[in-house]
Amino acid sequence: xxxxxxxxxxxxxxxxxxxxxxxxxxxxxxxxxxxxxxxxxxxxxxxxxxxxxxxxxxxxxxxxxxxxxxxxxxxxxxxxxxxxxxxxxxxxxxxxxxxxxxxxxxxx
Amino acid sequence: xxxxxxxxxxxxxxxxxxxxxxxxxxxxxxxxxxxxxxxxxxxxxxxxxxxxxxxxxxxxxxxxxxxxxxxxxxxxxxxxxxxxxxxxxxxxxxxxxxxxxxxxxxxxxxxxxx
Numbered sequence: 001x002x003x004x005x006x007x008x009x010x011x012x013x014x015x016x017x018x019x020x021x022x023x024x025x026x027x028x029x030x031x032x033x034x035x036x037x038x039x040x041x042x043x044x045x046x047x048x049x050x051x052x053x054x055x056x057x058x059x060x061x062x063x064x065x066x067x068x069x070x071x072x073x074x075x076x077x078x079x080x081x082x083x084x085x086x087x088x089x090x091x092x093x094x095x096x097x098x099x100x101x102x103x104x105x106x107x108x
Numbered sequence: 109x110x111x112x113x114x115x116x117x118x119x120x121x122x123x124x125x126x127x128x129x130x131x132x133x134x135x136x137x138x139x140x141x142x143x144x145x146x147x148x149x150x151x152x153x154x155x156x157x158x159x160x161x162x163x164x165x166x167x168x169x170x171x172x173x174x175x176x177x178x179x180x181x182x183x184x185x186x187x188x189x190x191x192x193x194x195x196x197x198x199x200x201x202x203x204x205x206x207x208x209x210x211x212x213x214x215x216x217x218x219x220x221x222x
Contacts (some may be wrong), residue, residue, distance in 0.1 A: 031208045042114075042198050042213035043152075050208050088151070096211060100151040 006099025022073040023089035025089040032072035110135035114214040127186040139201040141182040143201030146196040
């Protein structure tokens with residue numbers, strides 16, 4: 001069946017640093033989604049991607065739909081303390097699956 | 109705009125007791141609805157999804173069941189809870205869009221079975 005690998009599992013960075021995380025799938029997807037989840041809350045959609053090669057920004061966040069349609073990355077520039085949380089990728093073709101998440105900690 | 113509600117926010121139940129979690133969506137019609145479970149520090153496991161009233165698909169065999177009595181209402185139930193049912197339960201909705209759908213999550217219900 002389909003598998004979705006998200007890396008890294010966790011990151012501990014200094015405030016102001018840039019962050020990059022990615023997801024890869026074992027099959028071709030036509031949708032990639034990136035979410036952020038704060039403790040005790042539901043995931044909030046950050047960026048949605050629907051076309052291979054698509055590059056979309058949302059403030060300091062940028063995500064891209066890989067041209068092979070099997071991967072996507074999320075970059076956060078100039079991190080701030082409120083970026084702390086768990087970032088999930090979701091993707092699929094007709095049916096979504098989700099990565100295990102990247103836990104981000106930002107040291108002031 | 110669309111909003112999704114879940115209640116209760118937190119629930120502590122004894123083993124063997126029944127369960128009913130509710131999810132409602134406002135501001136949209138005929139949404140696809142989903143129930144996920146998230147174990148502590150883990151990813152999202154799809155439990156059930158529904159494309160319409162009374163239509164439920166189960167993704168994994170388990171102690172839980174789901175129902176959709178109204179277009180924008182999705183209920184997760186159990187007759188007898190197990191310790192392993194503890195977790196964070198998330199409801200999500202999407203607008204049916206063929207092969208591409210974007211899911212939006214509710215605030216979640218934290219269930220602790222003792």
